[in-house]
Amino acid sequence: MIMSFKEKPECILIIDDEESIRDGCRQALTKCGYEVITAKDGDEGIKLARQRQPHMAFVDLKMPGMYGLEVMDIISRDIPDIILVVITGYASIVSAVEAMKKGAYDYLPKPFIPDQIRAVAQRGLEHRELKIEARKLREEKDLYEKGFITFVSHEMRSPLVTVLQYVETIKMLCGNSLDPEVMKIIERCSFRLKNLEDLISHWLDISRVENGNFSKNITPLDLHTVITSAIDDLMPLCEKRGLTVESIIPQSLPPVLGDEESLLRVFINVIGNAVKYTPSGGKITIKASAEEYYVLASISDTGIGIPADKLPFIFEPFFRVKGKEERYRGSGLGLTFCKKIMDAHHGEIEASSQEGVGTTFILKFPR
Amino acid sequence: MNTRKKVLIIDDDNDFCIATKLILEKGGYEVFIAEDGKIGVEVAKSVSPDLAIVDMMMETWSEGFNVVAKLRGSDATKDIKLIMLSAVDLHGPYDEPSMPPEGAPRVDMVLAKPIKAPDLINYIGNLIGK
Numbered sequence: 001m002i003m004s005f006k007e008k009p010e011c012i013l014i015i016d017d018e019e020s021i022r023d024g025c026r027q028a029l030t031k032c033g034y035e036v037i038t039a040k041d042g043d044e045g046i047k048l049a050r051q052r053q054p055h056m057a058f059v060d061l062k063m064p065g066m067y068g069l070e071v072m073d074i075i076s077r078d079i080p081d082i083i084l085v086v087i088t089g090y091a092s093i094v095s096a097v098e099a100m101k102k103g104a105y106d107y108l109p110k111p112f113i114p115d116q117i118r119a120v121a122q123r124g125l126e127h128r129e130l131k132i133e134a135r136k137l138r139e140e141k142d143l144y145e146k147g148f149i150t151f152v153s154h155e156m157r158s159p160l161v162t163v164l165q166y167v168e169t170i171k172m173l174c175g176n177s178l179d180p181e182v183m184k185i186i187e188r189c190s191f192r193l194k195n196l197e198d199l200i201s202h203w204l205d206i207s208r209v210e211n212g213n214f215s216k217n218i219t220p221l222d223l224h225t226v227i228t229s230a231i232d233d234l235m236p237l238c239e240k241r242g243l244t245v246e247s248i249i250p251q252s253l254p255p256v257l258g259d260e261e262s263l264l265r266v267f268i269n270v271i272g273n274a275v276k277y278t279p280s281g282g283k284i285t286i287k288a289s290a291e292e293y294y295v296l297a298s299i300s301d302t303g304i305g306i307p308a309d310k311l312p313f314i315f316e317p318f319f320r321v322k323g324k325e326e327r328y329r330g331s332g333l334g335l336t337f338c339k340k341i342m343d344a345h346h347g348e349i350e351a352s353s354q355e356g357v358g359t360t361f362i363l364k365f366p367r
Numbered sequence: 368m369n370t371r372k373k374v375l376i377i378d379d380d381n382d383f384c385i386a387t388k389l390i391l392e393k394g395g396y397e398v399f400i401a402e403d404g405k406i407g408v409e410v411a412k413s414v415s416p417d418l419a420i421v422d423m424m425m426e427t428w429s430e431g432f433n434v435v436a437k438l439r440g441s442d443a444t445k446d447i448k449l450i451m452l453s454a455v456d457l458h459g460p461y462d463e464p465s466m467p468p469e470g471a472p473r474v475d476m477v478l479a480k481p482i483k484a485p486d487l488i489n490y491i492g493n494l495i496g497k
Contacts, residue, residue: 154454161481162382162383168386168483169387169389
């Protein structure tokens, strides 16, 4: 195998609790010119992977402590291009198949001979090259589509914006002299047009997220700052509605990798919903905390709640809980947007609710 | 003698021009309209407006920036106050084409369409006075 044309040898990580396996893999793979690093358990493996960004990892499914599948989940989340191969005993072939369903590239049953692991490594790394090439092509296509979205945005918004400007003009030129009934109709026009404008904006936001157009703006973020600025944004509305806002956010949260602008919008959306659906005198509580592999934020309100049978659908586009007053009506895309953004951050958003008592949204970010 | 301040609107959406013109006239300004960037630059030279409102996306996506560069680049028009308007959602996080190209001349203000009539009057009042 000729490896000399590579600028840097490809790096392969072995995570296995058996020393003999680690040594065997190292010997077999080093001979072919690969750089081999090893870890004896999941935690050490994750740490090493984050430090060294290997091209490929062999993970033993059965280790003391953390379960192999979880280790693979975290590593592939951290290093999207990595090729993962499961090492497994003959008895656990079923779980190896399970791992492959979850995105592992291949599996290697124990015991294996050096030629076997070398063949798997070579095939895996070739697959990785193809994967990267395919991704580059996809990115090119996305760039084109992104231009298209902006174009559609302009074409859809232009006429709408012009009509809104005419409405503004009517109000300015003869607002005072109009019959109150006519003025009411004009206000209704404004209101409905504004809704349509929001709808277009939200639809565009979602199209952009689906195109993955913010991945290059990813930076380490302090959730404390993001949440605080979302609260600041909504404070005037809370005061107007007579709501109490309590935020319990530690200053020393670990950073979260994300796009600041879109996460700010997620928080404004979720907290904004809490404001919208909580009657005067109610309370909104915002908390954040850190767990070993996640940073959590929760937004609870003492609002009208969501019926249990509707709860599973709230992230679906255009899903609305029927029977609500018109003032509650939004674009029907706000939470869909939040869900897409959280997905794009490899995070999660979930809701629990009790009618007449309140709703809690939990946002989970990987760390 | 005519002492009203002059505002030039450069926008290829004729309806938007008419609406904005009516608002500004009500606000006490003398208003001129140009339906594309090229005409806009010519009109700016001939009427010397105190302020120009330039649409960002006209025939091409960045036509507005070209107009701004031309106005800023000529002695006769370089001191005109400029407001850039855009119908693309400026608050969207991913809209690169709506961001000014690197090194683009500064405008005094960027606003999203539609714009509330009293707000527009206020902003213009702050920039050039009544």
